[in-house]
Amino acid sequence: MLSKDELEExxxxxxxxxxxxKNRKIFCYQCKGDTKQETxxxxxxxxxxxxxxxxxxxxxxxxxxxxxxxxxxxxxxxxGCERTNLNVYSRHSxxxxxxxxxxxxxxxxxxxxMWATHLNRKYVELFGEIYISLNSGNIRLPxxxxxxxxxxxxxxxxxxxxxxxxxLEKLVSEKHISEASKKLLGIALEFGNxxxxxxxxxxxxxxxxxxxxxxxxxxxxxLSGKSEALKDTAPKR
Numbered sequence: 088m089l090s091k092d093e094l095e096e097x098x099x100x101x102x103x104x105x106x107x108x109k110n111r112k113i114f115c116y117q118c119k120g121d122t123k124q125e126t127x128x129x130x131x132x133x134x135x136x137x138x139x140x141x142x143x144x145x146x147x148x149x150x151x152x153x154x155x156x157x158x159x160x161x162x163x164x165x166x167g168c169e170r171t172n173l174n175v176y177s178r179h180s181x182x183x184x185x186x187x188x189x190x191x192x193x194x195x196x197x198x199x200x201m202w203a204t205h206l207n208r209k210y211v212e213l214f215g216e217i218y219i220s221l222n223s224g225n226i227r228l229p230x231x232x233x234x235x236x237x238x239x240x241x242x243x244x245x246x247x248x249x250x251x252x253x254x255l256e257k258l259v260s261e262k263h264i265s266e267a268s269k270k271l272l273g274i275a276l277e278f279g280n281x282x283x284x285x286x287x288x289x290x291x292x293x294x295x296x297x298x299x300x301x302x303x304x305x306x307x308x309x310l311s312g313k314s315e316a317l318k319d320t321a322p323k324r
Contacts, residue, residue: 097182100182101181101182104181104182104183104184107184108184108185112124113163113165113172113174114172114190114194115165115167115168115170115172116170116172116192116193116194117165117168117170118165118167118168118170122165122166122167122168123165123166123167124163124164124165124166124172125163125164125166126161126162126163127162127163127164127171128160128161128162129159129160129161129162130159130160131157131158131159131160131178132157132158132160133155133156133157134156134157134158136153136154136155137153137154137156138151138152138153139151139152139153139154154179155179156177156178156179157177157178158175158176158177158178158188159175159176159177159178159185160173160175161173161174161175161176172190172191172192173189173190173191174187174189174190175187175188175189175190176188193222195218195222196221196222196224196291197218197221197222197295197298199214199215199218200214200302200306202306202309203302203305203309205309205312205313206305206308206309209239210236210239210305213232213235213236213239214236216232217229217232217233217236217298220232221294226288226289226290226291226294227282227288227289229294229298230278230279230282230289230293230294230297231279231282231283233275233279233294233297233298233301234275234276234278234279234280234282234283236301236305237272237275237276237279237301237304240304240305240308241254241258244258244261244263245257245258245261245263251273251276252273255269255272255273255276256269258272264304264307268303268304271300271303272300272301272304274297274300275297275300275301278293278297279297
């Protein structure tokens with residue numbers, strides 16, 4: 088049983104949390120940032136107990152515990168653009184801040200590059216799957232997909248022969264990529280190999296960098312095609 092002091096401290100924590108909930112800013116998909124919003128609807132409902140699994144350093148299941156929590160459905164209207172946003176929160180205690188578990192419309196981790204739609208359809212479809220997975224919160228699957236994009240590009244340009252190092256050398260010798268791009272693609276390939284074959288878990292920063300490298304090469308392909316088309320329409324002297 089809690090003492091009087093502990094009860095008072097618990098009450099102060101609840102008041103502080105309620106104040107933060109009242110004044111918190113919420114991400115608006117239209118404004119692309121956190122804004123002040125008016126609550127249109129809120130409902131708190133208990134959900135079935137959830138089992139949390141713990142693993143040891145070797146990745147072997149060690150133990151589990153059960154939690155009791157509530158879900159908070161929160162519909163708001165942005166006071167700036169007046170668009171509607173839905174947030175779902177997990178609440179474990181009235182004295183703890185809610186944990187956001189869902190936002191709609193979604194807050195993309197990385198925006199789909201529209202220039203990719205100028206590539207062949209097989210690239211566009213894979214790009215779509217990569218970005219859907221990435222913006223759903225996954226890390227390894229998007230990196231594996233990015234590695235596949237690179238494989239597709241290499242095979243299309245020079246065929247599926249030799250090691251990756253030899254393939255990169257051939258891409259440079261046949262002037263498909265620059266020497267600088269070769270070094271960057273080598274790094275991107277290593278991250279892909281580590282994720283697929285060695286269970287490596289990249290950070291979001293790692294993934295962003297790998298996508299930057301691979302997309303830079305593919306974007307150059309798009310720009311090359313556009314420059315060829317512009318030759319016929321360029322003003323004559």
